[in-house]
Amino acid sequence: MPKRVLVVATRNRGKIEEIRSFLSGFDVEIRSMDDFGPIPQPVEDGGSFEENAYKKASHTAKMLGFPALADDSGLVVESLGGEPGVYSARYAGAGATDEANNRKLLSAMEGMANRKAAFKCVISIAVPLGPALTYEGSCEGEIAPGPRGENGFGYDPVFYYPPLEKTFAEMTAEEKNAVSHRGRAMKELRSEFDKVLVWLKQRLGD
Numbered sequence: 001m002p003k004r005v006l007v008v009a010t011r012n013r014g015k016i017e018e019i020r021s022f023l024s025g026f027d028v029e030i031r032s033m034d035d036f037g038p039i040p041q042p043v044e045d046g047g048s049f050e051e052n053a054y055k056k057a058s059h060t061a062k063m064l065g066f067p068a069l070a071d072d073s074g075l076v077v078e079s080l081g082g083e084p085g086v087y088s089a090r091y092a093g094a095g096a097t098d099e100a101n102n103r104k105l106l107s108a109m110e111g112m113a114n115r116k117a118a119f120k121c122v123i124s125i126a127v128p129l130g131p132a133l134t135y136e137g138s139c140e141g142e143i144a145p146g147p148r149g150e151n152g153f154g155y156d157p158v159f160y161y162p163p164l165e166k167t168f169a170e171m172t173a174e175e176k177n178a179v180s181h182r183g184r185a186m187k188e189l190r191s192e193f194d195k196v197l198v199w200l201k202q203r204l205g206d
């Protein structure tokens with residue numbers, strides 16, 4: 001029997017390889033958007049990570065006719081009322097660099113005693129028609145007084161994780177994956193993936 005195809009709704013090679021390795025051993029063929037021609041992109045204008053992840057997964061599944069997986073993530077800062085949240089990638093404006101986003105965050109946090117923050121990640125798996133499955137992961141930490149470390153991307157240099165006494169940018173990829181929002185959501189997905197395959201079979205009727 002041919003393997004179940006699951007399209008990962010991203011062109012980010014790092015993410016695709018990460019998902020391939022998390023789901024290795026399961027009877028599934030992970031395809032990337034690069035295995036297909038160009039398709040219109042959905043507008044990521046949802047008010048929550050769940051909504052955006054679902055939009056991306058469902059749109060991709062509908063366009064390509066295969067089940068699709070998408071994730072959406074970002075940083076939620078308690079004393080900023082949850083900002084930057086779904087605007088994490090464009091906090092300092094459309095097309096903002098990571099440095100600009102970090103600068104804006106650090107200046108918004110100036111003088112704030114409560115520096116609690118969490119990274120959140122939602123993974124959605126959708127079929128061409130109907131509902132989706134959702135997996136979530138989060139990682140709690142604090143906004144550091146200034147950037148530290150050279151690794152990672154995005155807000156990693158300003159996200160301090162107290163249990164390891166390091167920012168995410170001071171961690172190795174392995175250290176970060178073991179505790180990060182995305183790593184935790186992926187682990188949850190992997191632990192349930194047998195059930196996901198059964199769910200897909202039922203929904204797709206094959």
Ligand code: IMP
Nearest residue numbers: 071072073074075088089153154155156
């Ligand atoms: P995406 O949903 O994975 O595209 O992430 C949206 C934005 O959230 C990114 O552009 C980053 O600014 C931020 N972000 C998400 N995950 C991480 C992370 O692991 N480290 C640092 N920043 C992150």
